[in-house]
Amino acid sequence: MSEQQQPDPFDDAEDTDGVDNVHEPDVFDEIVDAETDRDPDLAVIEAGSRTLRTQAGPPQGDQMPTRPADPEVDKALREVETDLATRWGETKLEPSVSRISALMDVLGEPQRAYPSIHITGTNGKTSTARMIEALLGAFELRTGRYTSPHVQSITERITLDGVPIAPERFVATYHDIKPYVEMVDAAQEFRLSFFEVLTGMAYAAFADAPVDVAVVEVGMGGSWDATNVIDGSVAVVTPIALDHTDRLGDTAAAIAGEKAGVIKQGATVILAQQPVEAAQVMLKKAVEVDATVAREGMEFGVVSREVAVGGQLLTLRGLGGEYEEIFLPLYGAHQAHNAAVALAAVEAFFGIGEQHARTLDMDAVRSAFASVVSPGRLEVVRRSPTVVLDAAHNPAGAQAAADGITEAFGFSRLIGVVGTSSDKDVKAILEAFEPVFTEIVVTQNSSHRAMNADELAAVAVEVFGDERVVVEPRLDDALEAAVTLAEEEAEYAGAGVLVTGSVITVGEARLLLGRG
Template sequence: MTSEQPEVVSARLAEVEHAVLARTPEHHVDPSLDAIRALMDLMGEPQRAFPVVHITGTNGKTSTSRMIERLLRELGLRTGRFTSPHLTDIRERIAFDGEPISPERFVAAWDDVAPYLEIIDARAREAGEPLINYFQVLTAMAFSAFADAPVDVAVVEVGLGGTWDSTNVADGQVAVITPIGIDHERLLGSTVEQIATEKAGIIKPGAVAVLGTQKREAAEVLLHRAGEVGADVVVEGQQIGLLSREVAVGGQLVSVRGIGGDYEDLFLPLHGEHQAHNLVTAIAAVEAFVGGGTDRLDPEVVRVAVADMTSPGRMEVVRRSPTVVVDAAHNPAGAQVLAAAVDEAFSFRRLVGVVAVLSDKDPEGILAALEPVLDEVVVTRTSSSRAMNPDDLGEVAVEVFGEDRVHVVGRLPDALARAVDLAEQDGDLGVGVLATGSVTMAADVRTLLGVR
């Protein structure tokens, strides 16, 4: 298959996407690595062909993954990056040197995995066990593609948790844990300690664990795991940290203490204090990976990489006049961080929210976190089959905002238009719309407004 055959490539790509999407949904989790390990064994363990930086946490995983990858790339390394979920195209999840995998490579990765997948599926049917799901298949495809390239390093974000996540068949030389909070309670547990225990599973013997700012309960679990397996530990607020930060046009100016030294006056073109803290852990992770944390990175290399960092769907301005901001915040902790970042980065005279939440999330917690920064809210639904019914979400919103500030609109395009009208009702200067509540919300609004 070559680039001279675009029709063939397009047809095959559609076939492969259909085959992958037809698998059991990724949020249907089997708490076992047996099937994915068996698949990897049949394929010759491609995940062992390259070193890995492994990332988990509750919020900030994708942004931190992208930061780490950008730094490694600026150091001259050929990178693979596996993140989830995607915004508009499934191929975004598997990236080479910062760019989504090509259609040809995506199809080739499926062709590498498919024969072995049939064997594992047959075994599962015979044993009456669950078939490998959508996310596990994509994990196998990513590892196969990275080994085939080959890459110098893969930056791998967990899909859910850590211990039982399919990415955990790889052993990260560096394990990064962003702040841990309450999310995915049905699958990970209802306390910070339980969730931290699941996420601690990515810390492997001999690795370096880089811990972002953690609640005490989470930190204790993570440090205990590191001690058990003999991993070195780097903790934000101790060896590493944020030295200074000030808001700047288009982002922020930050100074960071890494493991090997300080990096001053870095322009980070992302909004919010949380992104500055993500950068702290990203720099430390790269220091740990390339030199065990003993040496300072070239400050100019860091400066160039940081100035080029992006995080689509995270505090992203997707339209002007009025300003429309999308953010993938999907739990109360993420919504709290978003509200603080909006308040700091923008000086809106009037801000209207467009919010849709998945049915297994905490709508009251999300809406309560957003209420202080929103003048009114339009609740709706996204394209996700898991989206909460707008009428039900509206009832929750009324409890938080009061009836006069809540509008229920069933279709997202209409909801976005309604929010724009509400924002501009007293003029269009200094007004904005914030679309949030789920990754799907960020993706759908980006698509509606033609953002690629």
């Protein structure tokens, strides 16, 4: 869309304010963990309980892709997934953007065909990206969004105008860039990784669409992340916490140092509330590259919030003024803060700030936020009893989920279904949930990196005590057990189930519960 065609975003009346491959680096394995190490057929899941499926109710329009109905398209998509999966093994290698840079070069630098908003941080990146996408779409800009990992289908990772890329287009994009990928593979010491190829596909698809703006979430870190070949005019940093400490560092400051790599010369940085040491690192980086910084709690933030039916009602202070009566159909204080960050990012993209103290069109902002969905983030997928899914996979995420479900639902009895990856701080995750779970059913997902259910149970017993822990290695059995425990509550409507611990666990539970 040309500059002349873009709508005025302002409201003048409101201007008051797989297969192992020895050529791949291990730094990508968390990304791939959530993308490629699942069995494409999900045999365990497909064998799941029909009772769970039939009781779940119909999907609620969350735009989550399913397997293609056309057998030929499905076959082609599976072939691409299998081909990509052969790239996911790893060796010891210092992280680098040299391979993705080489791919961009031979593709003609597609990532420079549109402006970008680049998002890093530890928690909240995908929800924030979805909110930014919705806000930009409300002003009639064509958007491309690249997020990771996916919940159910690999095609979720690349969206155009808020809709996951069609399987046919995903396959075509892969085959379009495959010759160039092979060219780079042949010239580099190490082959392109799964994530690098998928990033190249996203940037090529966005240029081909074409999009007016790309909303890009890092896979991990920032400096050496494959997405970091873009020059985001707006860099967003969601809350930083300890995660991936073996790769990013074991302090908030060290992690912030890696993530600060997305801040480019002259950019605007939208900084969510951070640990002091992380904020200091970010501010120092901004000074070095002459970037402008807007801080949550200073230049923008949440003015007020109250729980509402189906979500929460917010008043947000943006860079140009206040936005009242914003309904956000997501639960938890953390989502309100994500909304404030998203709003400030879009204001910055449109040039609102100290020199342009005007608000975006209020009706468009309200409409955009009211349309936001974030699958697997305190998502209700069943009633009677209520089953909620949340992809929390680190202690900070677990605490946010525990606080959010307590505030929004007030269950008299809450049963946890937890399946985690083996490389997480599992004890700290369970400790965050201990005050809110009446009982916990420990299980495991289909990933080869899932923590064994018996090992997880041993940790759970330390936290919850033996009498509150149930072990069900199969996820379908775990869901059945949790529902049964919830139904034992005398006041049946007051009981609920929370499925959590991993994006993969949540994605497979979604399938079992008829959402995909």
